[in-house]
Amino acid sequence: MHKTLWKITKTGPGLHEVLEFEGNMLLNAGIARLLDKGIGEAGDAYTNGNSYIGVGDSSTAAAAAQTGLQAASNKAWAAMNSTYPSRADQTITFQSTFASGEANFAWAELSVGLANDDSGANLNRKVQAMGTKTVGTAWTVDCAITLS
Secondary structure (H helix, E strand, O other), rough: OOOEEEEEEEEEEEEEEEEEEEEEEEEEHHHHHHHHHHHOOOOOOOOOOOOOOEEEEEOOOOOOOOOOOOOOOOOOEEEEEOOOEEOOOOOEEEEEEEEOOOOOOEEEEEEEEEEOOOOOOOOOOEEEEEEEOOOOOOEEEEEOOOOO
16 A cells, blocks of 8 residues: 655745645556565666656546656656655655756646656646646645655
8 A cells, every 4th residue: 555745845036935735646566666666676766866856737537557747738847856856654655846947837746757758657647736836936746656
């Protein structure tokens, strides 16, 4: 069983808003990657140097067989912030920041992946209306996944 908590902290001139919501769909490719690493198979792990959070504007429902974001063009990926991903007990947390000039469009989907595009093993996908990011704002995304 897993539980996912997403948090988006929106900052900018006159703006400080925190949006929190639960849930997401673990994707088959991400599950396979986690299991492979658990038995010592080769391949990249979800580390600071190769993990990214992606955002897009597609509201297509999440499905386990998807391999990344579903947006046709409005999508962007941000590298992990320093010290992320991190683990405490059974929870792993990923965190990325989208700066002023990045991902300025309506956000409707999120994913954690192993590349700065849809080519890496995407761990999960969440579909949720999150608002429209604009120039001059920075949005920090946290994704905390707890396994039990």
